[in-house]
Amino acid sequence: MFSMGRRDKAVTSHKFKDRIPGFVTEEGTKIDTRTFSLRGLDQLIQTLLDHGYQCIGPVVRDGVIAYDKVSSTADLPQGWTDEQSPGHYRLRKREDDACFGFVVGPHSWKRFLYPPERRLWQLQKQGQSFVRVGEPEVAPRYAFLGVKACELAAIGIQDQVLKDGPVPDPDYTQRRDNALIIAVNCTESAETCFCASMKTGPEAAGGFDLVLTEILEPKHAFVAQAGSERGREILDALQTAEASESQIESARAGIASAADGQTRTVDTDGLRELIERASESIHWGEIEERCLSCANCTLSCPTCFCSDVEDSTDLTGEHAERWRRWDSCFNRGFSFVAGGEIRHSTASRYRQWMTHKLSTWHDQFGSSGCVGCGRCITWCPVGIDITEEIQQFRLRDQL
Amino acid sequence: MRKPKLAVWKFASCDGCQLSLLDCEDELLAVAGAVEIANFPEASSAVVEGPYDVSLVEGSVTTPHDLERIVDIRAQSGLLITIGACATSGGIQALRNFADVREFTRAVYASPEFISTLETSTPIAEHVKVDFELRGCPINKYQLVELIGSFLNRRRANIPHHSVCVECKRKGNPCIPVSNGSICLGPVTHSGCGALCPSYNRGCFGCYGPKELANAESLAAWAKQELEADPATLKRVFHNFNAWASPFKEEGSSHG
Ligand code: SF4
Numbered sequence: 001m002f003s004m005g006r007r008d009k010a011v012t013s014h015k016f017k018d019r020i021p022g023f024v025t026e027e028g029t030k031i032d033t034r035t036f037s038l039r040g041l042d043q044l045i046q047t048l049l050d051h052g053y054q055c056i057g058p059v060v061r062d063g064v065i066a067y068d069k070v071s072s073t074a075d076l077p078q079g080w081t082d083e084q085s086p087g088h089y090r091l092r093k094r095e096d097d098a099c100f101g102f103v104v105g106p107h108s109w110k111r112f113l114y115p116p117e118r119r120l121w122q123l124q125k126q127g128q129s130f131v132r133v134g135e136p137e138v139a140p141r142y143a144f145l146g147v148k149a150c151e152l153a154a155i156g157i158q159d160q161v162l163k164d165g166p167v168p169d170p171d172y173t174q175r176r177d178n179a180l181i182i183a184v185n186c187t188e189s190a191e192t193c194f195c196a197s198m199k200t201g202p203e204a205a206g207g208f209d210l211v212l213t214e215i216l217e218p219k220h221a222f223v224a225q226a227g228s229e230r231g232r233e234i235l236d237a238l239q240t241a242e243a244s245e246s247q248i249e250s251a252r253a254g255i256a257s258a259a260d261g262q263t264r265t266v267d268t269d270g271l272r273e274l275i276e277r278a279s280e281s282i283h284w285g286e287i288e289e290r291c292l293s294c295a296n297c298t299l300s301c302p303t304c305f306c307s308d309v310e311d312s313t314d315l316t317g318e319h320a321e322r323w324r325r326w327d328s329c330f331n332r333g334f335s336f337v338a339g340g341e342i343r344h345s346t347a348s349r350y351r352q353w354m355t356h357k358l359s360t361w362h363d364q365f366g367s368s369g370c371v372g373c374g375r376c377i378t379w380c381p382v383g384i385d386i387t388e389e390i391q392q393f394r395l396r397d398q399l
Numbered sequence: 400m401r402k403p404k405l406a407v408w409k410f411a412s413c414d415g416c417q418l419s420l421l422d423c424e425d426e427l428l429a430v431a432g433a434v435e436i437a438n439f440p441e442a443s444s445a446v447v448e449g450p451y452d453v454s455l456v457e458g459s460v461t462t463p464h465d466l467e468r469i470v471d472i473r474a475q476s477g478l479l480i481t482i483g484a485c486a487t488s489g490g491i492q493a494l495r496n497f498a499d500v501r502e503f504t505r506a507v508y509a510s511p512e513f514i515s516t517l518e519t520s521t522p523i524a525e526h527v528k529v530d531f532e533l534r535g536c537p538i539n540k541y542q543l544v545e546l547i548g549s550f551l552n553r554r555r556a557n558i559p560h561h562s563v564c565v566e567c568k569r570k571g572n573p574c575i576p577v578s579n580g581s582i583c584l585g586p587v588t589h590s591g592c593g594a595l596c597p598s599y600n601r602g603c604f605g606c607y608g609p610k611e612l613a614n615a616e617s618l619a620a621w622a623k624q625e626l627e628a629d630p631a632t633l634k635r636v637f638h639n640f641n642a643w644a645s646p647f648k649e650e651g652s653s654h655g
């Protein structure tokens with residue numbers, strides 16, 4: 001069905017090998033857990049900058065928490081949180097000074113690992129032929145600060161598609177290999193979160209260099225563990241103390257309350273088959289009445305990776321360029337093949353999206369394509385909710 | 400090789416789209432070098448006789464004279480490309496189509512009896528075959544250069560049909576109906592502007608007209624229910640620069 005072929009061997013999307021989640025290993029030995037204050041977080045950012053990383057983290061901008069360059073804790077959304085529901089997002093003031101007291105915003109890290117627009121090459125006519133011109137771009141070295149568990153899982157999924165597959169994307173691979181990841185465990189959830197049912201969060205399970213948990217009790221501080229050698233080196237360069245039992249307990253309680261606080265759930269049992277069986281369901285047509293085919297869901301989704309490749313020339317035809325741009329299965333041109341487009345209706349596009357996310361992604365990449373971050377729910381301008389639509393397919397399946 | 404002859408024609412319009420071509424500054428010399436500009440009233444009064452390889456037509460059909468002129472231009476043109484909301488949908492002046500035009504002429508002109516005008520303002524494609532419609536109010540000059548470039552180099556033009564939202568998301572704009580409750584036509588509007596208004600925290604006005612599969616009804620239902628838009632607002636939102644283009648036409652009319 002898909003050109004990339006079927007891969008049946010069961011691989012999980014986020015098969016992170018680095019460490020076992022939690023604060024003790026499976027054998028019960030305590031994992032080295034450090035702590036530092038807000039000042040320590042500043043020291044961490046400075047250390048990253050000193051190591052030549054561009055530090056990217058959460059910032060308040062245009063009424064949302066976006067991801068952008070940060071150079072100190074003053075840039076972080078300290079004291080802010082996000083209120084989310086289908087088609088609705090608002091920044092709200094918190095009653096405390098938490099820096100990471102929000103869930104996820106409209107951006108995801110794919111913006112940096114797989115940029116929305118990128119020139120792949122330029123050619124210039126010389127005599128009768130074309131020669132390649134322009135310096136190849138050097139991949140930036142990013143340090144991502146504040147990567148949530150669902151986002152780590154999403155990066156793991158994109159790795160599977162863009163880096164670890166049969167045809168690795170060179171730019172993605174380089175950006176990814178360069179990137180240092182500082183995860184932050186969630187200690188609360190938004191109304192739109194369902195990472196617990198997708199088994200991707202709220203605790204970061206691996207795939208990071210450092211993981212932090214922000215605690216407000218007994219005192220505002222960060223509890224930190226290394227997840228890689230690089231992370232260990234950075235942690236060792238900071239002034240830290242050993243985390244106390246009460247700090248670890250506070251971190252654990254925060255993570256547990258994030259999981260308990262999730263109101264949205266998805267029953268993943270047999271989901272892949274359910275969606276496969278639903279291919280002729282009348283419910284696709286019911287969704288079509290509401291769906292705008294606008295593509296916001298796919299472009300907000302941290303795992304969606306589709307892009308278009310565009311060739312262009314200048315007026316004289318002596319200069320040519322190839323650009324890659326984020327695309328979406330909701331766009332008409334997306335299904336263009338010789339003879340024209342094949343997905344003419346919004347129902348067929350929504351079906352493509354949802355079927356790929358929840359069913360054929362397993363065939364293709366060995367995991368679900370959804371990590372339960374809730375972005376497609378919040379950022380759909382008419383509030384279409386993937387969890388609710390799954391429920392509708394379940395109900396109709398039982399009829 | 401003979402340079403292709405390009406003509407620019409004006410119908411009922413504000414000239415803004417023609418000006419986009421003049422506004423190309425850097426590219427204009429290249430355009431002038433690549434094509435023979437045979438007729439371009441905003442730039443020069445000299446007119447070169449037809450036929451023309453490419454005609455760019457700005458403006459809508461609003462007078463009996465326009466009806467004759469457009470047929471004549473079509474007959475003299477290889478490719479006929481309409482540019483801008485007036486030419487592709489009837490423009491803001493198509494608001495007359497929902498009212499009695501004689502009332503307008505009486506209100507505006509001292510001697511309305513001298514005004515010879517049609518009841519309606521209509522897009523060029525309602526009268527003659529059009530080879531390509533370049534949307535926008537006004538058009539995007541880079542898209543115009545891209546279109547001319549694609550013609551000159553015999554390749555497909557990179558002018559996508561997706562929503563404004565795609566441009567918004569690539570830019571990293573937060574979606575403003577979601578983040579602050581503004582009404583935004585972006586999800587039902589053809590791209591091309593680079594998400595100009597949402598980038599300045601304003602909802603999209605729909606300058607590029609409806610995108611393919613524009614679900615105006617669902618957008619309006621959401622705006623009414625969740626963003627508390629009243630019928631007058633919804634009517635105004637859809638009956639704007641592209642009021643005569645379906646489904647904006649029908650959606651606007653359904654609200655009061
Ligand atoms: S499908 Fe929706 S909830 Fe799932 S990962 Fe994508 S944006 Fe998040």
Ligand code: SF4
Pocket residue numbers: 290291292293294295296297298330379380381382383384
């Ligand atoms: S589900 Fe929502 S965000 Fe996605 S294409 Fe449809 S209307 Fe747009």
Ligand code: SF4
Pocket residue numbers: 296381563564565567568572573574575576583584585586594597602603
């Ligand atoms: S602000 Fe408007 S154009 Fe931009 S993504 Fe949201 S709905 Fe679409």
